[in-house]
Amino acid sequence: MNVSRLCDAATAEALALGWLEEQLATASEYGRERLRGLEPFDPGAESDAQQQASRFVSIANAAGPEVLESIREALRELPDVRGQIARARLGEVLTDTDFFMLLRFCEITARLSSLVGNAFLDEGITVCSEARDALAAGKSGAFGFYLADEFDPTLAARRRELQEAEAQLERLRRQLAERVAGELQRAQIATDQFIVMRDEVHGTLPSGVRVVREAPTYFLCELELDSPALETLQQRDRCAAAAATAEEAVRVRLTSAIAGCADALELSAEGAGRIDVTVAAARFAQHYRCVAATYLREPSFQISDGRFLPLEHDLALKDRSYVPIALTLERANVLTGPNMGGKSAALCTAGFIAACAAFGLPVPAGKASVGLFSRICWLGIGAEDSAQELLSSFAREIVRLRHLLQEEAATLWLIDEFARTTAPDEARALLLALLRRLGEGKNCALAATHLGDLDGDAKIAHFAVRGLRGDGPPVAAAATGDALRALAERMDYGIQRVSQAQKSESDAIELAGYLGLDKELVESAKEILARCSR
Amino acid sequence: MSVGEALLSLCDAQGMRSIAVVGTAKNVGKTVVVGTLCAALHARGVRFGIASVGRDGETVDVVDTMPKPRLRLHPNTIAATASGVLSPSPACEILDVSNLATALGPVVFIKTMAPAFVELAGPPSASAVRALKRRLFELGAQRVIVDGAIDRLAALAGEPDAVIVATGASAAATAEAAAEDAGALVQRLKTPAFDPEQPYIRISGALDAMAVSELIRANEMRQVVVTDPTRIALRGHALIRARERLRIACEQPLNVVAVTVASIGRDRYFEPRALARAVAVQTNLPVFDAYTDRLERAA
Known part of the structure; x- marks a missing residue:
C-alpha cells in the first residue's frame, strides 16, 4: 500500500497503518506486489472507491471464510514465474525446473479459475492453455515435470540408444569387477579406487587391475577396462552426448512456446495478483465485521460503532473489551473529556477509518459516511520528529505544523493535545487560531484537548467524552491491570456533542487515586483544587 | 557383506x-x-x-x-x-x-x-x-x-x-x-541424554572453555546440560578434562x-x-x- 501518498511516517505510525497492512497480507508474490502498489483514491474518485469497497464487502458476505481460505491456499502454492517469462522472452533456454514451475503455475491458475467462480468473484483469471498444452506431456504425478520421451520421437530414440549402451557398459564393468573381486576373494569392488593388501595377493594381481600407487604393505588400484569395454564406453559417451542434444532441442522448443504465450501468462499473473488482494480485503471485512463506507463529496465524516482495530485487538489479548464510538465531524471540531476517556483512541478511530476508506477498503464501523482526503495528518502526542532532537517539544510541534500547513490539500487533521507543553492561555489561543484556519478550505479537523473554553467560536463544534459514571462499581487499585479493568467499566466512552460552553472535566485527581497514587497526596490535590475553584 | x-x-x-x-x-x-x-x-x-x-x-x-x-x-x-x-x-x-x-x-x-x-x-x-x-x-x-x-x-x-x-x-x-x-x-557426539529426574543446570548456547572453567571452579555437581552435542565447543584435552570433572549431558543426543x-x-x-x-x-x-x-x- 502506498501509505506515504496519504500520510507521513509519524501519522502512519500513530494510526498503526503497518498493522493494517499486516492484516491485509496476501498469499502470493503477485498479490504482495499488487498490494505494495495499491494507491489511495483521490478526492473526486468517490464512485470508484465506493464501487471497490462495496465489491469487497459483497464478496465477504457471499463467500464463506472456508471458500476464501481455499483460494488463498491455491494462491500460496502459486509459483512466481515472472522471471521465467522474462528469460524466455529474452531467448534464454529455460531449464526443467523452470518448466516445472510454469506447468505448476498453469495448473494452479486453472484451479483458481474454478474456485474464483464458486466464490462469486466477478473477476476471472485467464488460464494460459497454450503454455499448459505445450508442457502437458511433461506432467508426472500430481505436479511433477519430466522432459518426457513424448515430447519428441528423436529424444525417445536417443534415450533408448543411451540406455542400451549404458546397460552394455554396466554389464562389462560388472563382469570385470566380479571377476577381480572373486580373484581377490572380496565381496565386491564397490569404489572406483580400491586397496589390495600385499599379504592378500598370492602371486600377481588379477588382470584388469591397474596399480595407481604402490606402498610397502598395499597397492592402491583401479579397474582397467579392456578394449571391448573401452569401445563400449566410447559408444556410451556418444549416445549420452546425442541424448543431451535431443533434450536440449526439446527445451529450446518449449522455451519458444513459452515466449510465444508470454503475454497471456503475464495476464494470468496479473489476475492472480488482483484476486489475491480482493480475497485479502474480503477476509479483512469478514474477520473484523467491516462495512463499505458511503463516500461523501465533502470533507466530512460520520461513523457509528466505529472501531480502532489495532487497539481492539490489543485489548482482546488482555481480555478487555473495546467500546465502539460514534462521531460526526465537519470542518473544525474539538474533543474534550477525562484522562483515559478515549480521546486519543477517538482520533485514531477517525484516522484509521479514513485511511481504510481512502484505499477503497471496508471500514471497521457499523455504518460510515466518509469523504475522501488527499492527506491525513497527525499532530501532537506520538508524532514527535526525532530528527529534530535539539528542539524542545513545543518547538518540534510547531515546526511540524509549519511543514504540514505548507501543502494545500483536502486534509483530515487529527490533533492530540496540541501545545500541551506551553502556558494554557497561550496554548488555547494557538489551538483556537489553528482550528479556525483548518475550518476553512477542504479540511476536516478533530482536536483532542484538556484546554477549556474552546467552543466560543461558532465554527468549531465541541464534543466531549461522557467520562466516569458515578454509580459504577468501586475501583480496586491493588494491581494496575485490575484497576484499569474496573476503571473501564466505570468509564462511559461515548462521545456527545456539547452545545453550550462547558468546563472540561479531566477527572485527573480521582483517576490518580484509582490508579494507586498515595492517598494523602490525592487528598491534598483535591483540597487545592477546591480552594482554586472557590 | x-x-x-x-x-x-x-x-x-x-x-x-x-x-x-x-x-x-x-x-x-x-x-x-x-x-x-x-x-x-x-x-x-x-x-x-x-x-x-x-x-x-x-x-x-x-x-x-x-x-x-x-x-x-x-x-x-x-x-x-x-x-x-x-x-x-x-x-x-x-x-x-x-x-x-x-x-x-x-x-x-x-x-x-x-x-x-x-x-x-x-x-x-x-x-x-x-x-x-x-x-x-x-x-x-x-x-x-x-x-x-x-x-x-x-x-x-x-x-x-x-x-x-x-x-x-x-x-x-x-x-x-x-x-x-x-x-x-x-x-563429544556421543554425549549422553540428561536424566531429568536428577539435578541439572541448563547451558544456553555453547559450552566453551570459559564456561567449563567457571563450572569446575564452582564445584558444580549437577548435570551440565547442553541442547545437543554440537553445542560443546571443546576439543582434545579440554574435552577430556571437562568430562573428568563435570557430568556433561544433552537434551537431544x-x-x-x-x-x-x-x-x-x-x-x-x-x-x-x-x-x-x-x-x-x-x-x-x-x-x-x-x-x-x-x-x-x-x-
Missing part, C-alpha cells in the same frame, strides 16, 4: 530410517561412503532419498580444483539439491521446488530417471535440513541419507538418525593424530553408530590397517574401510 550393506545393517539394528555421514575434515572419503550406502540400498531395492548439508559430489574440489569422487545415483533415487548445480542431462524428473534458499538457488527435489552423476548442494540451517528430510520422506523415500558436515550436525540432534563419522589421511598429519581427533569427536576411514589422502597416505585399528581403539566403534572392504573392531 559389502561395507555399504554392513553399515546399513548396523542402522537397521537400531531402527534408524535416516543416516547422516559426517566428515572430520575435507577429503576423508565421505562421498565414497555415501556411494557405498546408495549402492547397498539400491541392491536391496529400497527407494531412498539423499540430501546434503553444504555441497557434495562435485567433480572437482571448489577450494583447490583437484578431482573428487563423484556421486552416481541409480534411477528412481530421490535427491534434494540446489537448482543451480542440477545438470541438464540426463534430465531428471522435477518433483518439487522448495522455498529453501541456498547460494546456488532454491532447493529442488528430483527423481533420477537414468543413472546420473549428481552434485548435491543443500541449505545451511539445521531447520532447513530437517525440512528437507521430512519432504524426502513425503515424496516417497523409505530411507534418507544426509551427506553432512560436522558444524551442521545440530540439524540431526534429537532426530532418529544414525550418524556415521568419516575420517582419513586428510584429517591429520599422522594416523595416530587422525585417530585421536576421531576419538575426541565421537566422544546423537546416535553415532560407526566410523569409516580413508587411508588415501590428498597429500598423504596412511597404512590402511594401522589407521583402522587406531581409530577403532580411540572410538570404540566398528570401523569400516570402503577401500579395503574391511571391518575393524577394537579388541
